Amino acid sequence: MQRILPDLQPEELRRYSRHLTLPEFGLEGQKKLKQSSVLIIGAGGLGSPVALYLAAAGVGRIGLVDFDVVDETNLQRQVLYTTEDVGRPKVEVAAERLRALNPYVEIETYPVQLSAHNALELIGQYDVVADGTDNFTTRYLVNDACVLTGTPNVYASIFRFEGQASVFATEEGPCYRCLYPEPPPPGLVPSCAEGGVLGVLPGLLGTIQATEVIKVLTGIGDPLVGRLLLVDALTMRFQQMKLQKDPACPVCGEQPSITSLQEYTMYCGVPSNGQQALVQTDVPEISPQELQTWLKQETPPVLLDVREPFERAIAHIGGVFIPLRELPEKLSELEAYRSQPLVVYCRSGARSARAVVLLQEAGFERVFNLQGGILAWHEYVDPSVPTY
Amino acid sequence: MNPTRLTQYVRIQIPAALRRFTDQQREIELEAATVGEALQALAARYPALSSHLFTPDGSLRAFVNVYVEDTNIRQLEGLDTPVKEGTRLILVPSIAGGHQ
Numbered sequence: 001m002q003r004i005l006p007d008l009q010p011e012e013l014r015r016y017s018r019h020l021t022l023p024e025f026g027l028e029g030q031k032k033l034k035q036s037s038v039l040i041i042g043a044g045g046l047g048s049p050v051a052l053y054l055a056a057a058g059v060g061r062i063g064l065v066d067f068d069v070v071d072e073t074n075l076q077r078q079v080l081y082t083t084e085d086v087g088r089p090k091v092e093v094a095a096e097r098l099r100a101l102n103p104y105v106e107i108e109t110y111p112v113q114l115s116a117h118n119a120l121e122l123i124g125q126y127d128v129v130a131d132g133t134d135n136f137t138t139r140y141l142v143n144d145a146c147v148l149t150g151t152p153n154v155y156a157s158i159f160r161f162e163g164q165a166s167v168f169a170t171e172e173g174p175c176y177r178c179l180y181p182e183p184p185p186p187g188l189v190p191s192c193a194e195g196g197v198l199g200v201l202p203g204l205l206g207t208i209q210a211t212e213v214i215k216v217l218t219g220i221g222d223p224l225v226g227r228l229l230l231v232d233a234l235t236m237r238f239q240q241m242k243l244q245k246d247p248a249c250p251v252c253g254e255q256p257s258i259t260s261l262q263e264y265t266m267y268c269g270v271p272s273n274g275q276q277a278l279v280q281t282d283v284p285e286i287s288p289q290e291l292q293t294w295l296k297q298e299t300p301p302v303l304l305d306v307r308e309p310f311e312r313a314i315a316h317i318g319g320v321f322i323p324l325r326e327l328p329e330k331l332s333e334l335e336a337y338r339s340q341p342l343v344v345y346c347r348s349g350a351r352s353a354r355a356v357v358l359l360q361e362a363g364f365e366r367v368f369n370l371q372g373g374i375l376a377w378h379e380y381v382d383p384s385v386p387t388y
Numbered sequence: 389m390n391p392t393r394l395t396q397y398v399r400i401q402i403p404a405a406l407r408r409f410t411d412q413q414r415e416i417e418l419e420a421a422t423v424g425e426a427l428q429a430l431a432a433r434y435p436a437l438s439s440h441l442f443t444p445d446g447s448l449r450a451f452v453n454v455y456v457e458d459t460n461i462r463q464l465e466g467l468d469t470p471v472k473e474g475t476r477l478i479l480v481p482s483i484a485g486g487h488q
Binding site: 136157158159160161162164179180181182183184228230232239240241242243244325 | 403404405436449450451453455458459460463478480481482483
């Protein structure tokens with residue numbers, strides 16, 4: 001779409017002088033940025049550097065989608081925020097910071113959860129999306145909405161020390177589903193215990209993401225269309241895999257089966273602090289307060305902690321300890337408790353729910369999940385129990 | 389699978405997301421004639437990895453992509469893709485981290 005490029009004020013020409021003196025970029029490139037808009041989904045680890053660098057670069061309009069508030073554990077990597085901001089809504093703090101960095105860009109904030117109900121409308125208002133979310137559900141939602149609205153999706157994701165980046169949903173290029181038609185089933189995603197991440201990693205990938213956004217908006221260089229960049233920060237190995245558009249892709253293929261946004265099932269990804277992870281099965285549950293009362297009675301339940309050893313070292317509320325991944329082989333250790341009620345717990349209530357199902361299938365009759373796990377116990381019963 | 393094809397020494401690059409099943413090893417060396425054989429050998433050596441790579445009926449899971457150097461096996465001959473001496477296979481599972 002041809003648009004008349006906006007003029008830049010003298011102050012902007014001064015501010016962006018290092019861009020203007022770059023032969024491949026120049027005044028035209030800067031004007032293209034000014035007339036463009038980017039929707040940044042997730043103002044966290046990836047979103048922080050993306051937002052900072054795109055605001056600094058002079059992208060005309062930047063939207064930020066995030067319903068969360070700043071938590072102290074974020075400060076290890078979410079460089080948009082400071083210690084004073086803990087407890088404040090992320091998009092509010094981010095807008096302040098970005099406007100202070102560059103008053104010539106327009107910042108729009110959406111303190112909402114992206115969903116099938118709002119994704120098309122939101123994404124439709126922007127030229128490009130930068131996806132920095134932390135769960136499969138939203139990634140598929142964003143991908144589908146981008147394909148359906150014809151909006152390029154600059155993608156990055158991270159795990160521990162590794163990351164991926166690509167540009168999906170361009171007209172000729174593949175989309176996320178061409179690479180991964182479906183999300184992994186719940187039992188096979190990395191669990192909450194494995195959600196640790198090197199703080200600098202989203203900085204590295206987020207800046208790559210911002211670079212790709214600028215390339216897509218200005219037309220310079222070769223964006224990562226049809227290529228998946230793999231980054232291993234421990235070895236500093238960068239590899240590129242070739243990606244092809246799949247003619248049978250359910251959303252961007254020749255005969256798409258996904259032509260609108262449906263409800264996307266929630267999986268246990270890595271829930272934010274204080275939020276319960278949603279689980280797919282209905283398991284018997286009790287609240288932390290109910291457990292507290294029950295533990296004081298004459299026949300208290302037996303507690304089973306299914307987290308990883310390093311989590312147990314940080315905090316626990318007692319009980320038998322068997323990590324979830326070992327539970328199938330170690331059921332015999334629970335034989336002594338078959339006739340007693342069992343309450344299973346983990347960090348947030350998702351792994352323990354899976355353990356409850358496992359135990360029920362093994363014939364244990366009185367098994368309960370602790371709703372919200374250690375996080376909820378900290379919140380509602382005993383704040384002296386550390387959270388992590 | 390052609391039973392008379394000679395096996396070759398190949399390297400399989402294990403991503404962080406799957407390293408907990410391979411004793412934290414990031415690169416595994418083994419002998420195979422095809423990609424499928426290499427993955428079977430890998431699963432035989434690390435049984436806990438098996439359910440993450442394969443469905444119960446033996447097909448490759450949809451959320452794991454396998455590359456021979458930089459080309460997806462789907463663009464080659466799938467699990468029957470032959471491998472050459474010293475080839476690197478790269479496993480790329482979908483990961484979602486970004487915010488937390």
